[in-house]
Amino acid sequence: MEIKKRFPEDIEWSANLQVVVNVLVAEHHTFEYVLPIISDASPLEHLDSQFSNKESFDNELVKRAGTLRIVDINEDCYPKLATLRNKTVIVLYLLLPKEVIINIVKNWKEEGREIGTFLHTQYEEDEEDIIIALKNRFKGRYGSKFLYRPHSQLNIPMSTTSTIFIHKDFSRSLTLEAVHN
Incomplete structure (x- = not known):
């Protein structure tokens, strides 16, 4: 052909x-x-x-x-x-609504993910910062503070041995990764 x-x-x-x-x-x-x-x-x-x-x-x-x-x-x-179980998922060229990201985190928290599972996307901005919204919704704790970006990392417990590590950057990119505690 x-x-x-x-x-x-x-x-x-x-x-x-x-x-x-x-x-x-x-x-x-x-x-x-x-x-x-x-x-x-x-x-x-x-x-x-x-x-x-x-x-x-x-x-x-x-x-x-x-x-x-x-x-x-x-x-x-x-x-x-929210239901994808692939080791790495990358969503390109789309700004996902906050509720979609919240549903993804909720599913990961409830169903767990294999350590090393990774999701990268971009998100729509609104009046409430995505990291703050996730922290309040899932009782997460902030990760390391960068001087230039105080609330850019969040840890949300998934189980007694694993955590969802969430990081955002200046370009409205958001990364979720299942990591050991």
């Missing part, structure tokens, strides 16, 4: 085409669009894609990916972000 456009929108997949991949970068197409050609036997370690429906997050290939980079996602898929 030869693809002549840089980002073709109407690829006609050959009949019965199946590819086995460990890395799939489909930043300009939805996962649902490329799914028909991906073999179930793929040892998918890294997946970059757009997601247009929440059922896609229940697909075994998505669940199996160690690193999941979400380039675009429909708002009706936001609740699925």
